[in-house]
Amino acid sequence: MAEYSEDYVEFDKLGIKEVRCMKCNTPVAVRDHTGIGDENVLAMRKLSNWRQVRIELNNGSYAEPIFCVQCASNIDEKKTISQIKKGWQIELKAKGFNDDEIKEKLKHYDKLDIKEKKEK
Numbered sequence: 001m002a003e004y005s006e007d008y009v010e011f012d013k014l015g016i017k018e019v020r021c022m023k024c025n026t027p028v029a030v031r032d033h034t035g036i037g038d039e040n041v042l043a044m045r046k047l048s049n050w051r052q053v054r055i056e057l058n059n060g061s062y063a064e065p066i067f068c069v070q071c072a073s074n075i076d077e078k079k080t081i082s083q084i085k086k087g088w089q090i091e092l093k094a095k096g097f098n099d100d101e102i103k104e105k106l107k108h109y110d111k112l113d114i115k116e117k118k119e120k
């Protein structure tokens with residue numbers, strides 16, 4: 001099926017490996033070794049450029065897409081909507097829906113748009 005946009009989250013066998021800005025693809029969170037007591041564990045670490053923007057959508061819901069500090073104040077609305085849909089697509093796929101079912105569900109969001117945005 002048609003992909004909405006590129007992936008902004010990278011997975012590997014251990015789970016999320018890296019999270020990137022939804023606009024420019026710069027890494028904003030990475031998996032790292034962190035010491036908890038005597039134990040060395042893997043954990044996601046947000047980088048200092050991590051920003052989340054709360055976006056009110058025209059269907060009454062909201063989303064909190066992830067950007068880098070440079071892009072957070074100057075987001076690309078069309079691409080952001082596309083990335084939000086992409087996120088849903090990934091989520092539905094993970095829940096076991098097939099491509100046709102996903103397409104059918106996302107059809108209802110053709111007119112989805114940004115109503116208001118606020119940097120967190």
Ligand SMILES: [Zn+2]
Pocket residue numbers: 021022023024025026067068069070071072
């Ligand atoms: Zn960016």
